[in-house]
Amino acid sequence: MRLSRYFMPTLREAPADAQIVSHQLMLRAGMVRQEAAGIYAWLPLGLRVLKKIEQVVREEMDRAGAIEILMPTIQLADLWKESGRYDDYGDEMLRILDRGQRELLFGPTAEEVVTDIFRSYVKSYKDLPKNLYNIQWKFRDERRPRFGVMRGREFLMKDAYSFDADEAGARKSYNRMFLAYLNVYARLGLKAVPVKADPGPIGGDLSHEFMILADTGESQVFAHRDLVEMGAPGPDIDWDGDLGPEVARRTSLYAASDEMHDAARFEAMPEDKRMTARGIEVGHIFYFGTKYSAPMKALVTGPDGKDTPVQMGSYGVGVSRLVAAIIEASHDANGIIWPAAAAPFGAVVLNLRAGDAAVDAVCEQAYAALTAAGIDPLYDDRDDRPGAKFAAADLVGIPWQLIVGPKGVAEGVVELKNRATGERQTVPLDAALKAITG
RNA sequence: CGGAGUGUGGCUCAGUCUGGUAGAGCACCGCGUUCGGGACGCGGGGGUCGCAGGUUCAAAUCCUGCCACUCCGACCA
Numbered sequence: 001m002r003l004s005r006y007f008m009p010t011l012r013e014a015p016a017d018a019q020i021v022s023h024q025l026m027l028r029a030g031m032v033r034q035e036a037a038g039i040y041a042w043l044p045l046g047l048r049v050l051k052k053i054e055q056v057v058r059e060e061m062d063r064a065g066a067i068e069i070l071m072p073t074i075q076l077a078d079l080w081k082e083s084g085r086y087d088d089y090g091d092e093m094l095r096i097l098d099r100g101q102r103e104l105l106f107g108p109t110a111e112e113v114v115t116d117i118f119r120s121y122v123k124s125y126k127d128l129p130k131n132l133y134n135i136q137w138k139f140r141d142e143r144r145p146r147f148g149v150m151r152g153r154e155f156l157m158k159d160a161y162s163f164d165a166d167e168a169g170a171r172k173s174y175n176r177m178f179l180a181y182l183n184v185y186a187r188l189g190l191k192a193v194p195v196k197a198d199p200g201p202i203g204g205d206l207s208h209e210f211m212i213l214a215d216t217g218e219s220q221v222f223a224h225r226d227l228v229e230m231g232a233p234g235p236d237i238d239w240d241g242d243l244g245p246e247v248a249r250r251t252s253l254y255a256a257s258d259e260m261h262d263a264a265r266f267e268a269m270p271e272d273k274r275m276t277a278r279g280i281e282v283g284h285i286f287y288f289g290t291k292y293s294a295p296m297k298a299l300v301t302g303p304d305g306k307d308t309p310v311q312m313g314s315y316g317v318g319v320s321r322l323v324a325a326i327i328e329a330s331h332d333a334n335g336i337i338w339p340a341a342a343a344p345f346g347a348v349v350l351n352l353r354a355g356d357a358a359v360d361a362v363c364e365q366a367y368a369a370l371t372a373a374g375i376d377p378l379y380d381d382r383d384d385r386p387g388a389k390f391a392a393a394d395l396v397g398i399p400w401q402l403i404v405g406p407k408g409v410a411e412g413v414v415e416l417k418n419r420a421t422g423e424r425q426t427v428p429l430d431a432a433l434k435a436i437t438g
Numbered sequence: 439c440g441g442a443g444u445g446u447g448g449c450u451c452a453g454u455c456u457g458g459u460a461g462a463g464c465a466c467c468g469c470g471u472u473c474g475g476g477a478c479g480c481g482g483g484g485g486u487c488g489c490a491g492g493u494u495c496a497a498a499u500c501c502u503g504c505c506a507c508u509c510c511g512a513c514c515a
Contacts, residue, residue, distance in 0.1 A: 012464060012476065013450045017508055027449095037507065091439095092514080109515070143439065143513060151514090159515095197515085207515090284515055316515065334475095352474060387475040394475090405474055415474090 001345065003380045007044050010392055020216055022327035023148030025336050029396045031323075038145025038153030045396060046323065048344035050156065053322050054135050056187050056341050057158045064180035064239055066131040066160050071113045073137050077103035079112040082296050092140045106139040111292045111314060114161045118310065119298035125165040128300065128310070129173055133160030135319060149320045150280070150328075156320040162313040165300060170287055170311040174206050175243035177285050177315040179233045181210050182250075184317065185282070186232030189339025190329055193223050195255045197284060206287035206313070211257060211279030214329040221279035222266050224253035228275055257281075280325045287313040330420075336397030337420050346375035347436050348398040352386045352405035362414065363404050366429060370402075373437040377402075394419065400436045 007030075014024035017034070026032050031046030042050060058068065074096070080086035086093075094106040107113065114132055122130065135158045145153050162173035178194065185192035190212040199207040211221050213228070233246055254265055257279060266274060292298070293309035300310050318325075323342075330337045338344070347370055351363040363379065370377035378398060380389050386405070393401050403415040408426065416432040417424045425435075 009448090010476095011449060015449065016444085016451090019509070034507090111515095140514085144509090144511090146509080209515090286515065288515095314515075350474095385473055385475090385477060387473090387477075389476085390474075391476045403474080407474080 001376075001378050003378060004382050006378070008392075008396070009043070010395060018148060020147050020150070020328070021331060022150065022216075022324040025327055025331060025395070026148055026324065029336060032149060034148075038142060038151070040149055040152060040154070045344050049323050049338070049342055050320060052342050052344070053188065053326075054156070054158070054319050057184055057317055057319060058135065060180045060184045060187070060235075061133050061158065061160060063183075063235060064131075064176045066133045066177075066180075068134060069114075069117070069132050070134050071107070071110050071117075071136060073107055073139070074104050075107045075110075075113055077105055079116055079296075080105065083112050083115075083292050084295055085112070092142065094139050094141050107136075108138055108140045109157075109314075109316075110134065110136070110159055111161065111312075112296070115292045115296045115298050115312070118161075118163055119293075119296065122163065122310075123299075123301060125300050125302045129162060129164045129169055131160055131162045131173060131176075133158060133315075148324055150324040152320065155318060158317040158319055160315040162315070163298075164311040164313075165302065165308075167289070167311055170289070170313055171206065172243065174285060174287050174313050175247045176239060177313070178208065178247050178250075179237060179243060181283050181285065181315070181317070182232040183235060185210065185212060186234075187341050188322065188326060189341065190282075190326065191228060192282070193221055193228055193255050193279065194250060195221060195223070195257045195279075196251075196260050197257075197286075198260065199287075205251075206285075208251075208285050209257065209281050210283035210285075212282050212325055212329055213277045214280055214325065215278055216328045217278030217280040219279050219281065220258040220261075221255070221277050222257075222261050223255040223275050223277075224269060225273045225275045227253040227255055228277075280321070280328060281318075282322050282325050283315075283317045285313070285315040287311075331397075334391070335395035338397045338399060340399050343399050344396070345378040345398045346370070347400035347402055348378040348380060348393050348396075350380050350386075350389045350393060350401055350403045352389065352403065354381050354383045356406055356409075358409050359404055359406055362409050362429060366402055366404065366414070366433065369433050370436065373433070375436060402432055402436070 009030040011028045014028050018024040018027050030043050032040040032042055035041050077086055093108055096104040098104055137154055138157045139154050142153050145151055164170040164173055192210045192212050194208045194210055197207040197209040289311055290309035293312055298310050299307040301307050326342055327336050349363050349366050353359045367377055367379045397419055399419050401417040408414050412428055413426050414429050414432050415424055415426050416435055
């Protein structure tokens with residue numbers, strides 16, 4: 001993409017409304033524009049990042065055996081009356097009447113819809129397990145939206161729903177999501193800690209929140225250091241095998257956020273293993289049994305010929321929140337530092353003397369080579385001063401900066417800067433391209 | 439929903455106390471000089487001062503009401 005033809009409205013100063021660093025940087029980098037409290041338009045750069053994250057989530061869901069669908073944003077109130085939640089949900093639900101005075105709502109989540117889909121088609125235990133997910137906009141009319149897209153009213157969520165014949169099966173489904181989530185966050189360059197969450201009325205131990213560590217997080221996290229440092233399981237696990245031991249390895253070590261914190265257990269750990277940090281909740285997985293399947297009569301016939309409500313779980317990732325969370329976890333005084341998997345562009349070519357034939361030629365060559373290599377480069381071909389280009393490149397946080405100036409070109413070299421480390425090397429173009437393309 | 443604050447050009451803000459012809463920096467347009475960390479000079483365009491009422495010869499400024507946004511708290515699959 002040539003910057004001269006792109007739409008990337010960067011700001012030198014952050015709008016006063018933005019209080020936290022991710023919000024400030026998203027506005028300065030021209031990623032989003034606020035349209036109302038907690039409601040944002042996604043500009044080209046922000047949309048690219050959103051889609052990158054979405055794709056990582058999608059790939060890890062698919063790998064773990066979940067199947068993508070797309071449910072509507074607008075839902076029928078009748079379904080929520082069936083589950084009993086229409087009245088319970090309160091003012092956070094945005095309720096709508098259509099022209100026929102039918103009660104509709106903008107979905108804050110999709111248990112009812114997915115349960116309705118499931119019950120319409122699946123009747124036998126032989127068709128289980130199933131895990132259906134979608135990545136769709138949700139709306140929750142928060143009393144106080146804040147912190148940009150971190151806590152918006154409209155937000156993009158990946159929500160998956162598992163269906164199993166019995167509790168043992170549900171636990172397997174849960175374990176798959178548990179490990180898949182760790183892989184998602186690891187791919188996005190984040191340190192994620194699964195903490196025990198309030199399981200709600202169902203009880204049991206099958207509810208975890210995933211907190212990523214960032215100094216500006218909303219919650220306090222207490223965890224065993226070994227758990228934080230353990231790393232993700234990686235893609236090469238046997239998703240159809242017994243994931244119990246792998247999950248147990250990660251849930252046996254202490255980890256809790258403030259509301260579930262057990263100070264006594266924490267203090268019992270060796271001091272050098274105790275870790276407290278700030279965290280941002282970016283995922284929540286949940287087993288809730290027949291909470292929806294029973295009232296909504298999502299029944300499957302078992303081997304004994306009897307109908308029983310299907311066992312369900314739900315698994316949410318805040319995709320749009322992750323955009324902000326990554327920035328909170330990865331930035332410096334000059335701007336955003338994108339991990340490769342979330343970066344809007346793989347590299348940026350900085351033409352320090354647009355209009356100079358020799359410099360233009362090297363830039364074009366670099367741009368073409370990076371494009372051909374699938375790096376999806378941004379080319380800053382604007383007629384602007386070097387300082388402005390450096391500042392913009394740092395601000396938007398693209399992993400590699402390929403800096404092409406007249407002096408270097410005369411000597412047959414370019415400069416390659418790594419945004420994350422700040423490391424620079426002055427090398428021939430070929431070497432720089434090789435470094436970027438791996 | 440309780441408490442606090444803020445609304446002045448695209449952005450950051452001054453001006454409001456003490457009423458008297460709407461300002462600065464950045465951004466934008468033109469010309470020129472520049473060109474390795476957000477350049478400089480000259481010239482230029484852009485604002486019903488959140489909205490509605492009221493007071494006054496005169497309102498960004500004083501009064502009343504409303505709206506929006508932000509922060510703290512409560513709330514939060």
